[in-house]
Amino acid sequence: MSASTLLLIVLILSFFGYLWGRASAAGMKRAGQGMHSIPSYHGYFIALSCGIPALLIVLIWLAAQTTVIDSILVAGLPPHIMDGVEASRVSLILSEIKSIAAGRIFGTPDAALMAAAERYNALRQTASLAMVVVVLSVTIAAMVFARARLSPEFRARNRVDSITLWILIVCSILAILTTLGIILSLVIESRAFFSKVPVLDFLFGMEWSPQTPIRADQVASTGxxxxxxxxxxxxxxxxxxxxxxxxxxxxxxxxxxxxxxxxxxxxxxxxxxxxxxxxxxxxxxxxxxxxxxxxxxxxxxxxxxxxxxxxxxxxxxxxxxxxxxxxxxxxxxxxxxxxxxxxxxxxxxxxxxxxxxxxxxxxxxxxxxxxxxxxxxxxxxxxxxxxxxxxxxxxxxxxxxxxxxxxxxxxxxxxxxxxxxxxxxxxxxxxxxxxxxxxxxxxxxxxxxxxxxxxxxxx
Missing domain, CATH: 1.10.3720.10 (MetI-like)
Known part of the structure; x- marks a missing residue:
């Protein structure tokens, strides 16, 4: 099951939780019990309680899954492939394994790489299945737990407002961090460039020809x-x-x-x-x-x-x-x-x-x-x-x-x-x-x- 399908299921379950919470609160209200919050806030509380944890788990799982699987693949490769290999070469080996796993095979790959590709597909399937089980279990458990907390005295409106406030704060922080990340990436890479090319030559130079040649004896070898x-x-x-x-x-x-x-x-x-x-x-x-x-x-x-x-x-x-x-x-x-x-x-x-x-x-x-x-x-x-x-x-x-x-x-x-x-x-x-x-x-x-x-x- 893909992550998008899983998120769709979580969204459906959250909507069901909203209906369940609203109907439960409406039943309490019809029974003559004084409610602190209107029924819709009880529904929002259940929907947020089961939707937000599931979303966080999916994001964290997807972010960590690639690193974990790559580490397992590298650890399982035989010595004749990994001995004396630099870090840059490791990424190329992993890319080749993933290409083989996707069916993009050119020539006759090494038998160890073919076995690693099969192991890669098996690990991905296992990780996807585990993610589905964990996410759906957490979603259903959170829904049941949130429903158990509902009562006429429960301050659902305050809880929903608090959760919404934290969502807005997190989104604002993400926007700021994204901006800082863009600026830092520009500054760091530009610093590496200006260490090779003087700033004044870049800002006030009148000739732009960045096509640096392969051999040092070619014309305009410095660009x-x-x-x-x-x-x-x-x-x-x-x-x-x-x-x-x-x-x-x-x-x-x-x-x-x-x-x-x-x-x-x-x-x-x-x-x-x-x-x-x-x-x-x-x-x-x-x-x-x-x-x-x-x-x-x-x-x-x-x-x-x-x-x-x-x-x-x-x-x-x-x-x-x-x-x-x-x-x-x-x-x-x-x-x-x-x-x-x-x-x-x-x-x-x-x-x-x-x-x-x-x-x-x-x-x-x-x-x-x-x-x-x-x-x-x-x-x-x-x-x-x-x-x-x-x-x-x-x-x-x-x-x-x-x-x-x-x-x-x-x-x-x-x-x-x-x-x-x-x-x-x-x-x-x-x-x-x-x-x-x-x-x-x-x-x-x-x-x-x-x-x-x-x-x-x-x-």
Whole structure:
């Protein structure tokens, strides 16, 4: 039985426990006994009491199962396979055993590995069966124990609130730990990169060529890791995207809030927001197959030289993608401006356009800045569109008809292939990611200061 099936059974049992607890409490109430909590809280208490322990057991079991089985497999391998084997080689042996166990057999494997693969399948089946027995036993036992605690005086509501509070605390801690883990992974790997490549050369270098060769006598044997062209490409394409999305998104929000009737708004607003649900790979195909050839044909008809992968094509399509972010946030911010401010402006003789320009937009600026910030973050972190439409060459150019590359494109290209993980080429991806993270964080801080300033002014 798979873990997902087991969790589904636990969910069904928890729902049954909820019904059982609610029905039991309702029977006590009908018997004329004074209840501290309403019947539904008694049901919630039983459901949480049997569902949470089962979920914890499944998570801990799955986390420990792989390590335990791998240790048993390694301990059971014969000496002629394990003698003098390094730790990195052990992981390869385990991967080969698991591939054989899954039926992916190439050539004639060693008989010991075949036996280990059979033992691996047997251990997995035994572990799965044991997990099912333990989890279901604990779930049923917890359900019965929780039901035995129910009584008219039982403070089910307080217990449910306490359990819910602890769930929220644990989720908050997990979110914080996840963020810290991401930051630490970036910092640790970036430190290894900067120990091989000077920080100043990385931040201010003008040449990006991370393709380090295999032999030391090849040309440019040390590679070039000047990241300025890479970051410029990110800024350039994001600026083009904002140049497309900002006026369209903001003006569409103003029209929908202040000028459009209810029928038009009910049709156009969902239509705009559909753009946010289109997969980015579809935008990438649209940029490569439609927009880029269209721009190239127009440029050639005007006698211009247009690259097959241009910054204009990638930035323009990315701008279409982020229009819903700016439009939706701006719409909500303008709609939230009190009607009294509009009425005051009209009473002073202002036209609708003057009211929008001098009253509504300044008052709604915090929400608009929030939407623009979200759109910028989305544009900076976008990968598929720029991978397919922008190109791979790092260039310092102001010509939108040329191809450029971005940070996310380089991270993708650096982390694929057979390059060793501790090589400068691979570690450069973490250096790019760290600088991009710091830049985005600084952008957020500046935007929050702008929002705070105008919020203090208009509240």
């Amino acid at each position: 070039a890791f000047g990241a300025v062209p890479v970051f410029w490409g990110t800024i350039f394409i994001s600026a083009i995207a904002l140049f497309v999305a900002l006026p369209v998104g903001l003006f569409s929000a103003i029209y929908l809030v202040e000028y459009a009737n209810k029928n038009v708004r009910a049709f156009v607003k969902p239509l705009l927001e559909v753009l946010a649900g289109i997969p980015t790979i579809v935008y990438g195909f649209f940029a490569v197959l439609t927009v880029a050839p269209f721009i190239r044909d127009i440029g050639m008809s005007m006698g211009l030289s247009v690259a097959s992968n241009s910054a204009l094509a990638a930035g323009g399509v990315m701008g279409i993608m982020i229009i819903p972010f700016i439009s939706s946030f701006s719409d909500d911010a303008i709609s939230a401006v009190p009607q009294s401010m509009r009425d005051g402006a009209y009473a002073l003789g202002a036209t609708k356009a003057e009211t929008v320009r001098q009253v509504l937009l300044p008052a709604a600026l915090p929400g608009i800045v929030g939407g623009v910030l979200l759109a910028v973050s989305r544009a900076i972190g976008e990968t598929m569109i720029v991978v397919m439409a922008a190109g791979l060459m790092a260039k310092l150019t102001l010509n939108p008809l040329e191809g450029v590359t971005t940070v996310t494109v380089q991270i993708v290209t650096l982390l694929i292939g057979d390059t060793e993980f501790d090589s400068p080429k691979t570690l450069a991806a973490f250096g790019l990611g760290l600088v991009l993270f710091i830049s985005t964080l600084a952008l957020n801080v500046v935007a929050l200061q702008v929002v705070k300033r105008y919020r203090e002014r208009y509240e």
